[in-house]
Amino acid sequence: MAGTEGGMGLAVKITVGTMLTAMTYLLEGSELPKMKAFIAEATPHNATGGWTKRVHSGKRSLEPFKVILGWDSDEVTHAAVQTAFDSDSSVNMSVISPDGTDETIAFAAFIEEIARMTSQEDKYTAEVMITPTGKPTIT
């Protein structure tokens, strides 16, 4: 329900074989991709009151975002992350809002970084930087 959806339950999916499959052990701190439009400044010298004028460049971007996984290379979705990193081709992915139904953003992406981390007092994790490419499909 809009406006009252809890924050827990986000799903980030990656293609395993031919199926989009939810990444396991998706942890607190994971992000969703920011949508960005490129707006250019076009303020003329005679701008009214000196106020900035801007124009839309027509360019849009689904920005890189980070997810944090409780890393386990035996997990098929984590292995798929590593496979996608090793590949020069993009992989189809999606993110689904925490309630599982409100919104799905599907896109192609590259795995740009996998940063494994260990904390003595915590879990073995990996920060995965996902860099989308092309136009997303939002449903």
Add this chain to the structure above:
Amino acid sequence: MSKVLLSGLVTYIAANVASAGNAYPQEVPQGVAGWAYSVVSDKQDLGHGGGLNFYKARIQVDLQYDATSSKSAAMVTHEVADAMRAALDGYKGAMGSATVRFCQTEITDDWAATSESPSVRFDILINYKL
């Protein structure tokens, strides 16, 4: 979850610190020697998909021992506490049916050392999986 860990802790201490003697829940009964354990907190880490089967617990331990012919009660109690802390600090592995990933003790009763109190209290921080 705490029950599984506590059972494992008691077994582990019995196997590794013979001088620790009997263990009791909550507090050492009056007139006897031994150590007591109580759970301060025990929390499972959650991911977006639910429980991760990775728990973080804080257990409070209280020790109380009698004097011997050559050592004061305080001395005996502190020796047992030191032996328990040595066995626990940095331990990784089985603790009963729980698997410990991180273990550290933390003194919460510094006053006992300076006052030569015959009782010692410390906390055990344990991260574990079931």
